[in-house]
Amino acid sequence: MNLKDLSIKRKLMLITMLTSGLAVVLSSAGFLIYDLISFRQSLSQDLMTQAEIIGYNSAAAMAFKDESAATVTLSALQAKDDIVSAVLYTREGKIFTQYVHAKAARRDFPSPPQARGYRFEGSYLEVFRDVTLNGEPVGTLFLQSDMRQWNSRAKRYATIFLSFVLISGFFALIVSSKLQKLISGPILHLEDTMRMVSATKSYEVRATRFYGDEIGRLIDGFNTMLSEIQQRDTALHHANDELQTRTLELEGEIVHRKEMQKELLNAKHAAEDANRAKSAFLANMSHELRTPLNAIIGYSEMLEEETHELGKVESVKDLQKIQKAGKHLLSLINDVLDLSKIEAGRMGLHLETFEISPMIEEMVATLRPALSKNCNTVQVHLAEQLGVMRADITKVRQILFNLLSNACKFTDHGTISVDVNRSSDQGEEWIRFQVTDSGIGINAKQKANLFQEFTQADVSIARKYGGTGLGLAISYRYARLMKGRISVESEPGQGSVFTVHLPAKVTAEITGATPAEKASDVPAASPGMKSNLDTILVIDDDSTVRDLMSRFLTKLGFHVVAAASGEEGLRLAKQVNPLVVTLDVIMPDCDGWAVLNKLKADPELAEIPVIMVTVVDNESMGFELGASSYMIKPVDRDRLAILIEKHRLTRSSAVMDAQAFAASRRDASPKKDGGRVKRTATRNDRKTAAPIK
Ligand SMILES: Nc1ncnc2c1ncn2[C@@H]1O[C@H](COP(=O)(O)OP(=O)(O)OP(=O)(O)O)[C@@H](O)[C@H]1O
Numbered sequence: 001m002n003l004k005d006l007s008i009k010r011k012l013m014l015i016t017m018l019t020s021g022l023a024v025v026l027s028s029a030g031f032l033i034y035d036l037i038s039f040r041q042s043l044s045q046d047l048m049t050q051a052e053i054i055g056y057n058s059a060a061a062m063a064f065k066d067e068s069a070a071t072v073t074l075s076a077l078q079a080k081d082d083i084v085s086a087v088l089y090t091r092e093g094k095i096f097t098q099y100v101h102a103k104a105a106r107r108d109f110p111s112p113p114q115a116r117g118y119r120f121e122g123s124y125l126e127v128f129r130d131v132t133l134n135g136e137p138v139g140t141l142f143l144q145s146d147m148r149q150w151n152s153r154a155k156r157y158a159t160i161f162l163s164f165v166l167i168s169g170f171f172a173l174i175v176s177s178k179l180q181k182l183i184s185g186p187i188l189h190l191e192d193t194m195r196m197v198s199a200t201k202s203y204e205v206r207a208t209r210f211y212g213d214e215i216g217r218l219i220d221g222f223n224t225m226l227s228e229i230q231q232r233d234t235a236l237h238h239a240n241d242e243l244q245t246r247t248l249e250l251e252g253e254i255v256h257r258k259e260m261q262k263e264l265l266n267a268k269h270a271a272e273d274a275n276r277a278k279s280a281f282l283a284n285m286s287h288e289l290r291t292p293l294n295a296i297i298g299y300s301e302m303l304e305e306e307t308h309e310l311g312k313v314e315s316v317k318d319l320q321k322i323q324k325a326g327k328h329l330l331s332l333i334n335d336v337l338d339l340s341k342i343e344a345g346r347m348g349l350h351l352e353t354f355e356i357s358p359m360i361e362e363m364v365a366t367l368r369p370a371l372s373k374n375c376n377t378v379q380v381h382l383a384e385q386l387g388v389m390r391a392d393i394t395k396v397r398q399i400l401f402n403l404l405s406n407a408c409k410f411t412d413h414g415t416i417s418v419d420v421n422r423s424s425d426q427g428e429e430w431i432r433f434q435v436t437d438s439g440i441g442i443n444a445k446q447k448a449n450l451f452q453e454f455t456q457a458d459v460s461i462a463r464k465y466g467g468t469g470l471g472l473a474i475s476y477r478y479a480r481l482m483k484g485r486i487s488v489e490s491e492p493g494q495g496s497v498f499t500v501h502l503p504a505k506v507t508a509e510i511t512g513a514t515p516a517e518k519a520s521d522v523p524a525a526s527p528g529m530k531s532n533l534d535t536i537l538v539i540d541d542d543s544t545v546r547d548l549m550s551r552f553l554t555k556l557g558f559h560v561v562a563a564a565s566g567e568e569g570l571r572l573a574k575q576v577n578p579l580v581v582t583l584d585v586i587m588p589d590c591d592g593w594a595v596l597n598k599l600k601a602d603p604e605l606a607e608i609p610v611i612m613v614t615v616v617d618n619e620s621m622g623f624e625l626g627a628s629s630y631m632i633k634p635v636d637r638d639r640l641a642i643l644i645e646k647h648r649l650t651r652s653s654a655v656m657d658a659q660a661f662a663a664s665r666r667d668a669s670p671k672k673d674g675g676r677v678k679r680t681a682t683r684n685d686r687k688t689a690a691p692i693k
């Protein structure tokens, strides 16, 4: 086992034992060596003294060659166990006499003369000494000691030394095992504490500080560290708890939101269903309402003309009121229909390129009577070179019409101005239409909902000025449809500025053509075709419509043939070969689309222009099937008259020129003031007031 890996306890004991052991051994060995050396010194001195005595005693015997006396002298050495041999040499170096201890094994003696004094030879101490008599050398003495005393002393000392080392080692072990606790105890305690902390992960425990030494300070440091960890741990736990709580809350929130989302989705679906149902209801209702309105407006117009001819001015006014109310109602129905179409995403754009300035001028001219009704001054500022724009002209007109009609409605004795200019923004050309008035203005709260449908500033305004709150909503949606925008700046009492930005080139999918475009597209009749240029065939299942159309067209000088069903219409068309056919769509058995199909499929009848006169708002379908024009009921009689005239001119081989025809038609009209071509500026004009080129 590696010493370094021993436990601190053992290391401490080992160090103590080794240190103390080494100290004991070194000190004892020093003492022993010193003692043994001193003892050797004293032994050699002792032997020298012995040699002196023996030499002195045997000097006379040597001088007188008395060997026996000398032998006796040497024999005295028997008392000394350690002297193993002694020799007396003559001056010549011969052995004179000798002595060997009884127990000694040695018999050979060194030959003299050798250096005087003592010397250690192997395990023996030997001495050579001159034997003198009266200062005269008579021989040499040799003494040899086996150092028995020294050996036994060394052995004894070694035994004592070993015992001492063992005993002191034992005591050192006991003492060190007791004392090492002073150091290892706190360290082991520290280790235990550390183990406990890491096992239990509890940072509340503390190590006990035993002493004020380095280990004590180490324990203090460890405890401080534990406190910090404990604090952080507590904070961490706290944060963790908060996190868990927050996670739980968030989970709850997610569940709640999911439920909400589900509810919202259901609500959205329900709202969409309701919206669809509403749109369908509105569409149906509007169609249902249009039919009686058709009669009301048509008959009141007819009656107005007749009453006017009779000179009953009072009744004319009443009839005009009926007409006005009817047209207002019609305008409402059209608005509601438009909104439902926009909401259902069925409102398409009929894009065409048109000159801006003439369009504005024409609009202002048409609206001028209404604009100056409240004694307002009208100003028009058109930028130079306004040029053309590509957009849905009907919708552009509608937007401007709504803004202008609001301006005149809410301004009294003030100024209304129309500003139009062209600008370029990020490479795109924009047309800006601005309608400014000095009227009642709008406050901030009212502005917030201004562009929402059925929203009017407040009840009093609704009561005072009338209206339904649909004009701006429709304008806003139309502008959006053409990727433009409307904004308003206004202060109560300071007037308002409505600004419309429209792209100069609206890029929407073309869903159809405008009635105006198609209306101008009267098919050319083959010159040789034989047709009855005075006869118009009216196909409609509604007797009211048939009656009204007949009366109106008869007044214009035409011969009218009416058919109550599609089949009858087809038969009559063959029979009379009319100048124009007016065709309703919704009819029992064979509807207008089928009749149109059959008319266009028959080579004899295909050239007869067909004007659709219906409540069904699907002009693209009509044009696709070959209709020449598309009119929504109640029919705009002026426009119908002009359309028929155009067809007549095209098909006629010039019996009359257009002027003569117009003059003749005017003469035929009961209303000499041109009332029939007078256009009432209401929103339903967007269907009927499109210019006919
Ligand atoms: N030029 C304006 N000056 C002051 N208030 C205006 C002006 N234009 C619009 N408003 C306010 O905004 C409301 C909404 O206008 P909007 O054209 O949508 O509806 P309306 O004119 O009340 O009714 P409708 O146009 O359907 O006949 C108006 O009732 C009016 O309170």
Ligand SMILES: [Mg+2]
Residues within 6 Å of the ligand: 402, 405, 406, 467, 470, 471, 472
């Ligand atoms: Mg309005």
